[in-house]
Amino acid sequence: MTDADTPPRMRSDLVKSVLARHGVVLFLAGLLLIGGLLQPSFLGAGNLNNMLLQLAPLLLVVVGQTFVILSRGLDLSVASVMATAAVFTTLFSADDSAVVKIITLALLVGMGVGLVNGLLVTKRSVSPFLATLATAIMLQGIRFALTSGAPSGNIPPFFKTIGTGRMAGVPISVVIAIVVAVVFGIILHKMAYGRRLLIVGGNPMAGRLVGINPDRTILWAYVISGGLAALAGLTLAGFAGVVDNNVGRGFELDSIVAAVIGGVALSGGRGTIAGALSGAAILVAVFNLVLLVGAPIQFQIIIKGTVIILAAAFYVRRTIH
């Protein structure tokens, strides 16, 4: 949309285009600045570290969710996949001997769920909302049955290190999230698959006309989302240190909200990884600020709901003009 009218006619056009593309990053910077002024401890090393640790699993999920939304879909199964991956960490052994097995199994299940979602959406034309809702419910039931209600057992130390440890001062989970974001940012914005995804999501008919196989493109988006959700579940299990059957509850909606705040259009085909990540960071920063300012926790929920509507309204306005 902005690409079409950016020939350097006027300065104001340039400013507008910068705002349109990077407005969310600027908003994040502004939020951090204002937060720091309101409550100096907000930008203290301890609190920043805390926020980054909370942010890491959400970042992983948001990257996958963004791929799915770009394909005109939605993935409501990510929370269920996260919980399943988290439960896997406790199923085998309390030491690190089964780590490889756990990671492989979690990723396979995550990608398998993504594959089922993708097949339902592409081959059976099921709406993404229902397809992913149904797989989420089924997976939840299987998980509950598998663990007879409450998982027991300990998380191997390896995952605790991943969830809370540091590497050169930076939390390891954050490093993982950043690496994943960069890799998938490159896939989306620099590689052929990303271009196909943006075309198919933006205009499926056009995609077909230029010889893109839309089904395969969409399918991969769901597989990626499932795999990254599994990774996020493993990270979150390590961060929390304990696992129950509802690890990751709320991440399905939070990840959609983060992507929408970051300017990823629910109508598909438009959005960036950087925007979605900024959206996730805004979400975490707002929550953190509400608590730091000393407001009751209910205000977190109320502000979250308001931000969802405001952000969506902000982007709708801009596409109309």
Place this chain on the structure above:
Amino acid sequence: MTSLDPPHQTPPQTPRQNTRLKQAFGRNAPLLVVIVLIIAMVIAGALMTDRFLTLRNFTNIVEQSTGLGLVSLGQTFAVLTAGIDLSVGSVMSLASTLASGLIDKDVAQAAWVIPMVLLLCALIGATNGLLIHQLGIHPLIVTLGTGTVLQGLTLLYALSPVGGMPRALEFVAYETVLGVPIGAAIMMLLFLAAAVFLGHTRAGRDIYAFGDDAEAARLVGINRARVLLTVYGFSGLMAGIAGVYLAIRFGVGQPYLGVNYTLSSITPVVVGGTMLSGGRGGVLGTLLGVFLVGVLNNLLNFLQVSTHFQLVAQGAIIIAAVSIYVDTRRSRT
């Protein structure tokens, strides 16, 4: 996205004698599928245990289905317009908590509190409709946002069950007429009224037309704002009634009452053949869908499988239903 597809009312078929029959069957296929499934489950249940095919168990199933039925009825309206209402769970929580807290077991209070709470819920729903109309945002995002805000407000009012509903109202949940609890009878009457409204009034047909093709509806002069306000207002009202009903049944309102109902309310709608892409389906299918879920859960209880498998079964039903009723008109909402 939609302009390339032919309108579904005029399938380009070669005229044959049984075409009309086929069309009638095609339209009602979801209803038949659900009825057959319910019958199959009833037979299975009857073969399994003597206690299944009893009036007592029938009453039980109907009673368990009432709350879900009420919410799903409102949800059907939203889905018919190609929308969705994700705020219903929070509206239920709000209604039950507020009613229970304000009434505090005093029947005299109930006389004005309940109408006021229901009015509030209808207004909340209408606000959803207004936001969707004014802001032009997808209903999913709007109602997710308002639902989140409402859950926060409910928790601000009470963090745990508060007050209580008067004993004098319990007859609504537990008294039965011909084996049907009064609450369930009211629910079914509401379904009937909604079916008449949708099928036989101008405003009802406008809802279908709008859901089928919003642009065409605009061109023939259907008032978009009125449709959205009606539909989401009704959905809010139904969620409110469900919340108050459950508060009466449990004796007290709970701030997390509706959490599981938001997504559950969609299952009977889609199982009953209403397409998420809008314009097709109806409330009768939803009612059957509600009973299907009710009978299934009841059956699984008798089987004494863990309640966790109820979730698996529910997921399987959704997948089966939506895979059978493939929407040939449009795909991917």
